[in-house]
Amino acid sequence: MIRRLWNWFWSPTSRYAWGGIFIVGGVAGIIFWGGFNTFMEYTNTLQFCVSCHEMRDTPYAEYKKTVHFKNASGVRAI
Known part of the structure; x- marks a missing residue:
């Protein structure tokens, strides 16, 4: 079971899928952080x-x- 999950995780299609998830998650996090800080600056006036x-x-x-x-x-x- 663990071996099968390990092979699935490291197969080429999974590698690209996980990479995409991390990139999209990182970009979404940066956008959220920027929006949150902008809103906080606006409410601090x-x-x-x-x-x-x-x-x-x-x-x-x-x-x-x-x-x-x-x-x-x-x-x-x-």
């Missing part, structure tokens, strides 16, 4: 954060008065 109806009215006005919004280095905490 101040405009996205303030777009919520709960954040727009009171919390954003209070946030603009804190040290997290305006500080000496110019870096904002989002």
